[in-house]
Amino acid sequence: MTRTELYKELNYVNHSREKRLKYANLVIDHPELVTPLLDILFDVDDKISCRAAWVFEFMCKEKLEAIIPFLDVFTKNMSKVHLDPAVRPVAKVCEYLIKAHYSKTDNAIKSHLTETHKESIIEACFDWMINDEKIAPKAYAMNSLFLLGIEYDWIHPELAIILERDFQMQSSGFKARARQILKKIRK
Template identity: 25%
Template sequence: MDIKEALLKEYSKAQVLKIAAYINNNPGRFRNLMELFLGEDYRLTQRAAWVLSHCADQHPALLLPYLPELIYNLQKTKLAAVKRNTVRVLQNIPIPEELQGILANICFEYLITNEPVAIKVFAMTVLANLAQAQPDLKNELRLLLEDQLPYASPAFVSRASKLLLVLKKTPSVL
């Protein structure tokens, strides 16, 4: 299967699942997908994002060699689909210490700007995960979430409420 051709042929859940099944746990095929995902063609990038999400759900280890590229790509992309799918998969991946600071900054930026709610929800989960390793983030995240709760969407309130319970149970540095 030519992944690029398959992405351009049809944009449906069935096609995404078919491409993800083809890639399976094959690092070479996944590398091909990553090249498309990190490329310049916004249409291919957006379509590859959905496949990337499915591949990462099934085989998260495939992402590990690409973590620096994924995180740095978040700094430059304007595409909501790319942000959403990238931050979504990063919720379930252990982030190396050398990338935690930059990822935390990106996710805090998503929370304080006018991003779609799905991006915010995934970003807060990434931050809560990072706060387990970097306890000084807990208070900052807790305050930010509590500040936004009165004005937030139901999805934001639901996720934030669950995360606030977790953040309050574990002691912070301060």
């Protein structure tokens, strides 16, 4: 399947789990499609990029190791994503990566997620926290930053400042997640 054919196929992806999973499995079964999928995802002004992001998120949910050869491309370009429906899945993929990296169980992400990748994720997560994003990317960013803060001692104080500063202005969902994270930071 060419990039053009994949682009056309993405028109059939919608919010349903069934469609996202169908196309995620297609990409998992045909790893050569990851490169054109990321090309479409990082064509950030095209509305179809959001659909590519949904498929990419589901691919990572089903088989996170599939991202390993593309970690450089993903982490270098993820901060360019700005359309709301694409930001959420990109933030979720970052959370998947960070959870896997700090997991107690052994996995391939631990040996492939480099310092540079983590720095890019940290930067993107802080951007999502301070920018006018919806609650979901902020929640995924909070979780990622909390875990990263175990390794990078400067992150927890910075994250706490942002959470406390924004607490009153945010939604009840943000407040609930922020309370959990602040409680963990203060332990």
